[in-house]
Amino acid sequence: MSPVLQAQGLVHRYGDFRLEVPHLEVYAGEILAVLGPSGSGKTTLLRLLAGLLSPEEGQVEGGFRAYLPQTPPLLQRSVLENAAFGLWLRGVPRHQALARAFRLLEEVGLEGKARQPAHLLSGGEVVRLALARTLLVEPAALLLDEPTASLDPANTLKVEAMLKEAAEGGRGVILATHDLFQVRRLAHRVVFLFQGQVVEEAPADRFFQSPRDSRSQAFLEGRLLP
Amino acid sequence: MEAAELLEISLRSLWVAGLATLLAAFPAVPLGLWLALKGGGGIFGRILLYAGLALPSVVVGLFFYLLLSRSGPLGSLGLLYTPYAMVLAEAVLAFPLIAAFVLSGARGRVEEVRLLVRSLGGKEGQVLPTLFWESRRTLAAALAAGFGGAISEVGAATLVGGDIRHHTRVLTTAIVVETRKGELESALALGFILLGVALLVTALLVILERE
Numbered sequence: 001m002s003p004v005l006q007a008q009g010l011v012h013r014y015g016d017f018r019l020e021v022p023h024l025e026v027y028a029g030e031i032l033a034v035l036g037p038s039g040s041g042k043t044t045l046l047r048l049l050a051g052l053l054s055p056e057e058g059q060v061e062g063g064f065r066a067y068l069p070q071t072p073p074l075l076q077r078s079v080l081e082n083a084a085f086g087l088w089l090r091g092v093p094r095h096q097a098l099a100r101a102f103r104l105l106e107e108v109g110l111e112g113k114a115r116q117p118a119h120l121l122s123g124g125e126v127v128r129l130a131l132a133r134t135l136l137v138e139p140a141a142l143l144l145d146e147p148t149a150s151l152d153p154a155n156t157l158k159v160e161a162m163l164k165e166a167a168e169g170g171r172g173v174i175l176a177t178h179d180l181f182q183v184r185r186l187a188h189r190v191v192f193l194f195q196g197q198v199v200e201e202a203p204a205d206r207f208f209q210s211p212r213d214s215r216s217q218a219f220l221e222g223r224l225l226p
Numbered sequence: 227m228e229a230a231e232l233l234e235i236s237l238r239s240l241w242v243a244g245l246a247t248l249l250a251a252f253p254a255v256p257l258g259l260w261l262a263l264k265g266g267g268g269i270f271g272r273i274l275l276y277a278g279l280a281l282p283s284v285v286v287g288l289f290f291y292l293l294l295s296r297s298g299p300l301g302s303l304g305l306l307y308t309p310y311a312m313v314l315a316e317a318v319l320a321f322p323l324i325a326a327f328v329l330s331g332a333r334g335r336v337e338e339v340r341l342l343v344r345s346l347g348g349k350e351g352q353v354l355p356t357l358f359w360e361s362r363r364t365l366a367a368a369l370a371a372g373f374g375g376a377i378s379e380v381g382a383a384t385l386v387g388g389d390i391r392h393h394t395r396v397l398t399t400a401i402v403v404e405t406r407k408g409e410l411e412s413a414l415a416l417g418f419i420l421l422g423v424a425l426l427v428t429a430l431l432v433i434l435e436r437e
Contacts (some may be wrong), residue, residue: 052344067345073338076360089348137346 003027004172005062005141011051012048017042017198021058025174026141033183033204034176036193037224042176043070045193046143047176063140066166072130077123079129080105080114085149086137095189104132108162124155132164141172148179160186192216194224197204231392235342236419238324239396242309243377244427246316249323250372254321255365258328259357262336266329268352275329283315295385307388312396320372327371331364332357366435370428378423380421397423 003025009023011042019041026032047053049060053209066086069086071101075082080098083105087097105111108128113121121129127147134142145162148156156179162188167173177183184205189208192200192215200213211217261267267275292298294306305311339360340353348356364396380398387394389403397420404413 050345054351064265066347066349069341069345073342073355075364085342086346089346090342090353134346140349172296 003176004050004113005049005060005065005137005174007058007060009058010045010048010060011057012044012053012055016046016198017041021045021198024049024191024198026174028140028170028172029167030188031167031173031175031186033187034174034188034193035178035183035190035219038178038193040194042193043145043175046145046174046176050143054171056176056213057168064137065141065143066134066139067143068130068147070149072126074118074126074130078115079117080120080195081112082118082129083114083133084132085111085143090137101136102131104136105129109158122155124151124158127151127155128162131159135162135166139171140176140218142166143174145176147166147175148177148182156182168215178200180208192219194219198209229435232416233399234392235395235400236414236423237378238309238394239398239420240314240423240427242396243316243373243385246313246376247320247369247373249313249317250320250376251369254372255358255368256329258368259332259354259361261325261329261342262332262357263354266333270328275322275326280292281319282381283319283379284381284385286315286318286390287385290318290382290386298339307390307394309387311386311396312383315386316376316379319379319382320376321421323375324368324372327368328364332361333364348389353363354387363435366431367417369370370431372373373427373431374424377420377427 004027006025007021008023010019012019034045036042044053048055048069050065051060052067058137066131075085080101083101084097091123102111102114103113108131110125110129110132113125118126118129128189131147151159160182163173163175175186187204190204191198192207192213194215200207200211200216202212207216208220209219215224246365261271261275266272276396290311291306293300294303294311295301296306315365339357343353343356344350361417367404378398382397382400384402387396387399389399401413401420404416
């Protein structure tokens with residue numbers, strides 16, 4: 001099976017910080033968690049993989065990947081128009097885009113709010129809307145930066161269900177998060193970053209049961225400082 | 227001053243300022259958005275643009291007078307002492323107002339809009355039209371500011387329009403004439419009409435913005 005996203009020899013620098021990722025890939029149907037303390041380079045890595053930042057060295061290959069930032073930007077438009085925005089960018093005619101967006105809003109339980117301004121949504125609804133908008137453009141890989149960081153447990157579970165469904169639908173998912181319980185619930189594999197370096201990469205079960213690097217172990221035990 | 231003449235002057239003021247605002251907006255809005263996309267156009271670009279806000283209207287009037295006078299480079303067009311000359315001068319005065327408003331309103335949203343467009347697979351070229359739509363509330367304010375600057379302008383209008391009765395007289399120049407004649411009641415009435423027109427157009431823009 002070939003990966004939907006593959007990175008080789010990535011190097012990115014800003015100031016004194018240097019991010020180095022020799023090799024990383026994600027396969028269709030897989031959820032890969034990127035773990036690490038604050039400032040370890042998770043967001044930078046996702047932005048490099050999404051093509052929003054250009055690496056100094058290395059390359060990223062694969063199909064179209066969409067990126068969902070921690071605070072999803074909203075347009076000053078209705079929920080429905082926000083959902084359809086990615087399709088408009090691709091030149092899908094307005095009525096078709098709105099019809100497809102509405103169907104997806106029904107799936108994520110936001111159809112009742114389709115006509116209201118998007119800025120009136122709650123935090124959990126904003127993330128569901130943003131995720132729906134991202135899924136609508138059918139990315140091969142989905143890159144998510146702490147999507148549930150500010151959500152309550154009920155909304156977190158709803159978003160996690162969407163992520164699982166996306167992976168089961170054949171997308172590769174890369175999820176940067178601090179939520180270890182979430183990683184246990186969702187991830188197939190874990191990449192652990194510390195100070196811009198990949199310290200460990202392992203299947204999720206093995207990572208939690210017997211982390212091989214002392215820094216991974218310290219992180220899981222809450223002893224690792226950035 | 228008769229009611230018919232008052233109406234004529236008011237309508238002329240409205241269309242001269244309105245046309246000047248539209249003429250200025252066509253280059254000023256894209257310029258403001260483009261400067262916002264380029265991080266504000268650098269300190270030099272911003273100084274230049276904001277200096278335009280303090281552009282003395284008589285200097286602009288003098289410039290257009292020299293340009294459009296019979297011996298000037300554009301004298302053959304025969305525009306001096308016509309409402310069109312006033313439109314041109316007022317457009318130049320409205321231009322920096324509109325561009326500066328658009329720049330200051332759009333600047334704060336550039337990174338957010340760019341991130342959204344790019345993260346959904348859009349191209350860099352799609353950022354500008356998205357930013358344009360997202361800045362529509364600022365656009366209404368920018369147009370209101372441009373229109374306000376144009377309709378309240380008197381120096382350039384006098385120099386290039388000449389305040390000719392039934393031809394180039396507008397509310398501001400009429401106020402000056404009536405005041406000089408000692409017709410303070412008429413001047414005051416014209417002043418209130420000017421305020422009313424400015425308020426009406428601004429209200430219209432605000433309503434359009436809400437829609």
